[in-house]
Amino acid sequence: MNEEEIKAIPSNRLQFFPIMMFATVMGLGGLTLVFERLSHIFSFPSFFATTLIAISTFMFFLITLTYLFKIVKYKDEVKKELNHPIRINFFAACSISMLILSAAFKEYSLEVSSYFFYFGAALHIFLTFYTIRFWINNNLEIVHSNPAWFIPIVGNLIVPIAGVGFFDNSILTFYFAVGLFFWIILFSIILNRVIFHNPFAPKFMPTMFILIAPPAIGFISYIKLTESLDFFAQILFSLGLFFTILVAFLYKNFLKIKFFISWWAFTFPMASITLSAILMFELTKNSFYMFLSYILATITSLIVLLVAIQTVKHMFKKEICIME
Template sequence: MSAHTLSKTASVPRLAHLPLPLFAAPMGFGGIGLAWREAARVLGAPKLIGEALFAMTVALWLIVTALHIIRALHSPASLLGDLKHPVRSGFTGAIAIGMMLIAGGVLPYSPSIAAVIWFGAIGLQVALGIWFLRALFHTPREAATFTPLLLMPLIGNVVAPIVGAKLGFVVISWMLFGMGIALWVSVQPLLFGRIFTGPPLPELLRPTVVIFLSPPAVSTVAVANLTGGVGPLALALFGYAAMLAIMFATMIPEFRRTPFAMSWWGWTFPTAAFTVAALTVARSYSFPGYQLVLWGILLGASLILAIVSMATLRAALNGNLLRPE
């Protein structure tokens, strides 16, 4: 999706309805970029694909950020409403995570620039995490507002070590990892309680349950990078991620019946993160036919990203992307 496409379908007043969840787009592209870059090492996949996806990640993040800045200047009340919304505000976490993924993309070319981006991302991530937790402490939530999106402003702390360890910031990365794990195990039981006992998620939010796959998948890669290999903890985390991935795969027919909404982007980063985790584990533990399995996971995650991207582009061209929710 390009700035030209959006500019044809939007005037400044309509940007008041620009979806905050659009920040999940660079997050999804960055995650699959990491997956293809890892696949180049493990499976001999073309290196160009991963690098092209990272270039797309940078372009998307800049475009979406610029559009939201314009939105903030012309319709500050609408953006503030999203930031205070008990559900949509969860997508703020995608802003910092997108920056972290961009830092990972830049790392092979300029470690110094990657470090600047990474520190900016973790600064924003910690600020968002504190702001989000303060809101939870000060304003008791109804059960209906507990959705998997609550994990997004928190799991960025687990994403950060994936890049931070490669940059050499191991101490800070371990601290961030500890923060992320503590928040994950604190918040997830509350979310499971809502999922298991109700009220049921609205139909358009059903795809967001796949976000539950992100923390264990990302943590697998983070631990492997921090410890220099796939040890028992990384394997344990990957086992949990694999169980969730298989379960969500069996739910695909159900998800296909869900009308398009920005919540579909909730599928993209988790499946990309699981792909990276599977490729990371495969470097240390392989089995007969593992390459075929890994190619299937990689292409499946890539197909999901392509489907969601095309659906979003179609919504933009039809004028359905920039309208009141």
């Protein structure tokens, strides 16, 4: 998409282009990593991974360029998103997208991977501090809390996965510690909200899947840092599996939800638990984890395909990038 094509977007559509669009790159990038591991561990054709990384990279630059035009033309709308108690959390989806692409490009080009990593890691730690400052300086209410709060803070757990070989382990441990600590704190807040307060608005119900990501990603990150499948690593994996089963038990809560761009919140967490299962098989050679990897990879692929189809369908209906 060049400058002329972006200018051709109706002004009201560009004005309401949501920062949540970066969640699409997280989902596609997560699926890319899944197929990269499947090709290495289970000898899947590499065609799927190379196709997905091309699509993910294209989508990242397309969304980034479009949002930059929004910043130039509609600064006030961007400020509104930055000051929104829920949407502010999705700005970190941009930096996480860079980190996911960094991890994916390690298979193809270390130089490209390093560019994505350094920009992504720097932007993410900035957004971590920016978001915490926002929480401290604003009078937030319990109804503002939802699993999307994990994105800017707990997203630090992704840094060690992409950063091995780029940063010293002591720096990667800093990111890991921040992500792990705030996962525990924020989970307590969100559990309190879910049990004792009003349910989530329908458009934010898909964010329940984000509960899967912190322990699943934490498991992979911990293995990257320690190279040890110890008791704590197995606890993290088990918790990721527990939350996956939990959201499966809540399936009725998701069946009648109208499509929102937040549906992409389904995708990356499912990719993260799939990657965890593949890593468990790689470390243990236990056939249970092999079957679990196949099942989760199939489910993740179907979910990404379904959400992508619905996204395209609603784009043609002009039901995306509209005033809410």
